[in-house]
Amino acid sequence: MLKNLQGILGGKVEHALVRLWSDELSEPEAAAIHNRLRGDPAYREEFRGSVAVLARMEELAEDGETLKILGGHRRLLQERRTKRRVALSLAFAVVLAIGAALTIFAPSRGSDESNLQRYSTRIGEQQTIGLDDGSILILNTAGQLVVDYSEQDRRILLERGEAYFDVAEDPERSFTVDLGVRAVTAIGTAFNIRKLPEGWQLAVIEGEVALHSQTEELSPSPLPVPADGEAVVVSVLTQHRVDQGWVVEFDAIRNELRAFRPESMDRYQQWRSGMLSFYREPLYRVVQELNRYSDKKILIEDTSAMELKVYTAVSVHDIDSALRGLELALPIKVTRHFDRIVISGATGD
Amino acid sequence: MSRPIASRHNNIVTLASRNGPGRRQLVEKLFDEHARALRLFLLGWSVPQDQIDDLVQELFTRLMSVAGLEEKMSDRTGSNRSYLLTMANNMLVDRERKSQVRRAYMTEQRETDLERMDERTPERIVAAQLELEAMRSVIRSMRLNWRVAFVLQRFGNMSYEDIAIHMGVTVRQVERYMVQAMRRIREERRKIETAGEASC
Structure with a gap:
């Protein structure tokens, strides 16, 4: 708050404007804005010029670029809210059921014990794996993965091949797929990952995922918006939020991440049929x-x-x-x- | 900071009552929560102190005729304050344009009606288009985080909190992005003004 106040008292008009738009504007901030506006004509002139140009910019609300950002983000936010509500009620039910089962069948089981399970498929084989939390994994031909579920988190190690992940939401436990130096954490979603000889390919079918390194705390940023049909090379060092309809490919030889939006996601999921x-x-x-x-x-x-x-x-x-x-x-x-x-x-x- | 209802402008209450108790409660709530920010905003527009209350009333009066106000205000992804300030902003731009027209009318003493003076001349249209185009390219050239935060707040009417949830960052970071975006816009506006002054 002190920084906000400093920005208003000594900074340019944008500090005051940004705080004015906030629902959390404090009394001292309001007083500081008042004093600057009353006592500093040049500041007032800047303020007025800035808000006037914003009013004229309303026309840009219909711009294709604006609509693209708005459409995607608003929809995803609504979806996430709905999913979160559903997930919270489901999580409660699941916790109750498991709790009851443990009491009856395994009262002495350690609370942090994880349950490691390995799955593999032969060439030409596909296997559908239903996990305890309701998540569904489909492992494609010649694949191998390890499921490591504990009370704290849900981790999958995709050792080879390709798999589709339809993740059940659980606000208490993140769902992470380990890809070596990077990891993919689901944020309420379905996605496809394919290990390649020199890298991997991630296709987000529904929702969104965070692409990050193993130890980082999650704070992913959206990917840059490429021109239609073009790929963008993004940093391998930073976290990325990969939204529905995006494909990210990692090339280990070049140490490069390429992101693009294909016209259709069919080719990344048709194998399941x-x-x-x-x-x-x-x-x-x-x-x-x-x-x-x-x-x-x-x-x-x-x-x-x-x-x-x-x-x-x-x-x-x-x-x-x-x-x-x-x-x-x-x-x-x-x-x-x-x-x-x-x-x-x-x-x- | 709840103010007694009698201190609010009577017209607001009357209008609100006409639309039923639900609408009245909503308007009272909006008034309590946002009147202070609105007053500050009007002060920033150099509105004289004695006219500020009138304008706040005008804004709430306009608000009463907004169709589906309840839905708009209960939209959990939206920021009511942002909505009200944008409305106030547009109202003031409109008001200023009309007062410029009136001034021009008084100065020139011509036999022309206000509506005709209100028409946009080709020069004004070109200047407005150029400004809009410049702003469009400023938005496009912003860093992605600044652009997303700016678009969601200004055009999506979303609160900082919702933007933060969505972008996976803190509210404080969203405000920083907004400050950066607004700085770019202010600088661009300055450039346009300087260029305009130089060409005069």
Whole structure:
């Protein structure tokens, strides 16, 4: 408060204006503003000029940029309020139920004992994991994660692969996914994380998450707004709040975080339906994806075939059919060996 | 700081009563909570002391005709003070523009009606557009935190507390962002004024 008063007494008009807009304006602050306005004509002139320009700026309320910020933030705030109310009542019910269970079945159990559970999937397999708190995790092909729930917090270590997290709110326990040097903490949300050979990719499907280092206290800032379809490189050292519709990729080699807003989030979550669709994707990308679900390595032998554009939808549970479909649609030949599958250009035939 | 109802302007109470006890209670509450800030705000507009009470009354009178006032004031994401001060601000800009028109009318002694004088000349329109464009680019060039806080407070009518919750920062930090944003706007306004004076 003393700083506010100092700002009003010795600073420019913005200090007074910002306090005047506050619902917490104190008596001494009001008196200080009064005195400055009455006793300092130049100050009064500045004040008047500033508020007049603000009135004229009302027209900017309809600006696209303004609406974008307003729309997103207001909606999210409302959603969070609703979720918080729901979560608080749910949390109470859950605590009561668990409390009763502990009393009956395990009265001597330590209060801070954590419960470590490891889950893994084979190639081509998906596993849905329902956790005690109501959160749901879906682990994609060749994945591995550890669930570490305690009374204080909920931690997940994604060791490899890809997983979708639909997090149940619990105001008492944060939900954090450990990604090595960084961590993702859910703020009432659903998101997808994929570990890559040299980094990871985070896609926020619903709500928002905080991206931070392990030991930091949470105070994330929103990501900068990029031009449509463009990516922004953001600092790896600071905390970021990643909102719904954003994708953040970490490149460990460059030590770089790239954030962007894709036109659609489908490609980050379609795997859960067991179908993958590709629209104008180069063949090498499609093969890269299929390889994740195939127990035989798929290789492209001809560089000329790599860039062929693919429009298709395939089932991750039937890679063989997917390859047959590609063979019909593209000028390629698929040869199956006992240990690998090779794609070559069909022109040589 | 609750003031006896008799000390409030009677018109406010009368108008409020006409809209039912709920509206009356709301207006009383708004008056108690925000009249002081409004008076200070009017003082900042160089409104003479003896006219301040009249203007506060005018503002509350206008408020009575605002459709859906209860909904607006109970919107938990909104700041009532911010809403009232913005309303006062617009009212004063309007008032000032009209008084300039009247002054021009008196000086020129021309046979023209106030409405015609009130029309915006091409020069004024261009100047206003240039100012708006400059302000638009100032907002765009602000640091993201300043811009988000400013937009949410000024155009979203959100309280600092809600902005703080939303941005994941403290209320104090939101106020700092607002100070920085307002400083940029003041500096830009100064530039425009200086350029305008130089071109005269």
